[in-house]
Amino acid sequence: MTGKEFFSVRTVADALAGFRPGHRTAVEVVSLFDALHRVPAEEVRAPTALPGFAKSTVDGFAVRAADTYGASDGLPSYLDLLGAVRMGAAPEVAVRSGGAVAMPTGGVLPDGADAVVMVEYTAETMPGTIEVTRPVAPGGGLVRADEDVAAGAPLVAAGRPLRAPDLGMLAAAGVTSVAVHARPRVAIISTGDEVVPPSTVDLAAGQVRDATASALAGLVVDAGGAPVIAGIVGDEPGALKDRLTEVLADADLVVVSAGSSVGARDETAGAVAAVGSVWCHGLAIKPGKPTLLADCGGIPLLGLPGNPLSALVVFGQVGVPLLWRLSGCETPPPAPSTRARLARDLASAAGRLDVVQVRLRDGVAEPVFGPSALLSVLTRADGYLVVPEPATGLDAGSDVEVILYR
Template structure:
């Protein structure tokens, strides 16, 4: 079997997204207590103002700011105390020039007041009089109606991965349920006569299944659900049967271990044996992970990842994950930082290289040290904090250069 034309990572993503742009992901309405890390399937538009009334941001006295102008420790302003605001109650008082009303933090600003002087800058003389020792400006220590959110504002955008802060925002709007995308379901298949599960006895020539466990965690991390993970021997019929189960029960099938060139590689032929467009991409210019395959089987995506753990995980992070996020319009932030490279090294010409690095803070600066090892060494990943991307038109990186580090 020969590779199709090797394409760049960007070309490969575009091919897959173009062929599956009409793929429909169902939605569901669920309680906001259960939406953590789910993907929002609609814009959340506020139908109220938050806050719904002018409120104080401090404990103090609501006044007309002009009454405090010129106030100082030596020449304070004297004002009439005409009442107080209680938490959770509508304020009935009205502040005129020369008046003051006590307001707790979060309390409603009474009509006529435009500012709040903090309690520590006030001396209460008796039940009816206070002295103000510091001037305030109009709007000082006041949160006005709609300062946080105005009626009609888009508070959360479709595609947002919901975090605890977002759930708080939903609660502030009185939204008890929201529409989210259903979790994408994945079926993981590790292929190879040499692969055994982690609880099986290891024999000479056998290796434990690493990829399905690592991929399981990566899928969970982006909000997906793993329906099943299986180990299949190098047998066309057995592999096709397992892929069929995956297509019947999941949205995306991920195979690892059967994407390279070889007489016992059935991934290509299995994908083409189903209804659909067949193999779309076979070979991307990435190091590690060149022998990656993507296809359409029965209208669903099948990813064939390399068998080596480092290659498999790098391809998932660099290639599979961005495709999934694009299809779901996920708008979450990329987890990355910047660090200074402390070692010179070359890259592979014509390939986008994903170089593992470890991070260390020294003298108040963050440094990235390259981690070298073969793509079958899982310790290469466990000893790394992330990776840098060296593009195909670059010769390498240089000591002292600052780079973006994508965190694992």
């Protein structure tokens, strides 16, 4: 035990901007049904215009707009009823001057018509004659054939995760499969002689069940990744390096939750340095300083602090953006957040990102403090706030943004 560790500390902002291993996941084609929140590998363009035909947006009558000009309750326009359009079928009749064709919402506009007058402003006073009591402008009561999307225009962009309405737009265009980046496989390695699997019923003295791997797996799923629980590695020299070499063959991101003792941390740092190029050892973040980032031939490796709270905080700040980038998305989708009033002063060192767990009550954010060895600090919190790197603290009563756990 030396009490000395070599740190090359970087800020979180530096890490997000500067730590950029080149690997991206492969492209795979998935059905629309499996495409939610997946990241398109390329822009998808509309094969044809949508809706594809000029379409009524109201129940009413297709007309020539000019035939309705000046119409009012006192002086209606009278038009000959020429027929009716059926849903999902081509019109069987055209509109001529002085004529009208009955239209359902969503029906195809007949030739010769340039507007649809709403049924509310009409009456069939005599069989075969429609009385119109309000004028309609050309283009009124309808959408154009290419008003939703023009042929060849983008339906969805590359690099932005697909949302529910995007699936609808793709379906409307007849696009039923999409080329997307594969979900990043995230190998999660736990280390430490004291760590045993969660299924262990009776613990020997000093043993702890592996909490971090399960929690990390949840964060990985939330960020669109596929977690691979890669087991627990003891503190014996060489064991971690061997395991890292194995998992690097089949992972897009490797996460090591380091042992908590200084000896275990030294062993982790040595093993990581043996399999990759260390980009930083130490992040200016609290909690989470003893974080390692390394580039293993394009595959990012994230060495997390041994305490679960610190590990989860660092993974949220650094691992989640890495994960999205691996799947081709530079701007992760937004996390749920809310504004709140800070209940008390918070101190922070300039140049360091502070992540403070908070409970929310009636719009007030109350910090939850506790040793980062305790998981309950996280499970008692509703979310967290970030004291940015330049700030030296926040005053009680400040308006703060709280990122909510979901």
